[in-house]
Amino acid sequence: MPSRLSSLSFKQMSYSLVENLLILFCVFLAVAIRFSLSADQVLGYEFVFFKSLLIASVCQFSFYYHDLYAIHFESRRRDWLLGFAQSLAASSIILAVLYYLFPSLIIGRGIFLLTIILLPSVLIPWRIVYFRLLRIKPMKENILIIGSGQAARIMGELVYTEHKDKYNILGFLDEDPARIGERVINPGIIGAYDGLSKIMEAHRINRIIVAVQDRRGKLPVSDLLRYKFQGVAIEESETFYERLAGKILVENIKPSWFIFSSGFRRFRILKLMKRGMDLILSTITLLVTLPLFLFIAVAIKLESFGPVFFRQERVGENEEIFVLLKFRSMRNDAESETGPLWASKDDSRITRVGNFLRRSRLDELPQLINVIKGDMSFVGPRPERPYFIERLEKQIPYYMLRHTLKPGITGWAQIRYSYGASVEDALEKLQYDLFYIKNLSFWLDITIISETIKIVLLQRGSR
16 A cells, blocks of 8 residues: 555564564573573473563553554653553563463563563663664655645655654755745755756755646656656655655645545455454444443433433435434533534533543444444544534535545544544544545554554543
């Protein structure tokens, strides 16, 4: 999948694979220290590889859920160190439970303690070296951006703020030679379109980003064609932005981009797999959480007058209206005077029980019934109310495209962006929704569900 997800996944998979090997090394070293064994004896220790792999898997699972693969050690050292300590503690607890339930997995108390001591002395220096290597310029791709307008500025800011470890912007080109030297972000305009050849000869440029809205008769097409055949990567700004940001910049895109770009394909087998996963996950989750329904219902009834379940019309696939089910988290008369409103931070309409339900996402459990009925999917764009849809379709381009899929309990926009409560938020979330629709796949759904579990456990982004 030509996206930020795929590039980041490859990078993170490579990083986590090395880290996995380092954790295994720490376990083997702990065995050698504990029993003063030689290398051959360590490898012959009782099921040492499988027991080491269990420790490594639990540690990396804990690292992931403490966001250690999302925090750069160099930029947020205190956060990483705190998360590292917390994840080691969590790993110890998880392994202790597993050892209690399955005694055959125990590797030995002395070995385990030595491993916990060795891990910081190996993994912290590894991360320092890794991120310092990423800052070395020869390790980065040199980028030249053709254009200096809004689209070019957005590309530059995205690279400069979030992807400096991978890309180095040499500068921008503008149609007008008189603008050479002007600052766009950092650096500025270093040449005109007709000076592309000289700039390419003077610098080692790996990638050219074309960020020009009106290209007719302006771009140095023959030069671009020549460099393309010489192996230089050339991308449109819209494609480059999608790949790096994990969303589609709808305000700068023409309908032709959607028509001719790759993606947006719906294979029958994918639809069947998605529906099968919906039914399996929803049924299992509903059965497991069913005992909670009674406690939540009692808590809602004890605090405020009104029904336990909240029923509201939402817009689904192909703009069909369906009735969404949720546990009621607001006063029964929440919109009697104001009419439809987005929920806001510290919303006075939300009850105390409702506040807990929203933070824990337990208020959304009844939506599992909507998924089983076929109104919704487990993963998809967030279902919105007809009142807001009517307004948003008039203000936001391509907003109707999000209704080409079933809405979901969770989704790419939900895990990438916090709760939306304005037209600006709706625009931002639409960009993520369109990315999901364009790159729809089974593995993307698995990634979203995994991230959702982490968000629920850490109680992020609720309102």
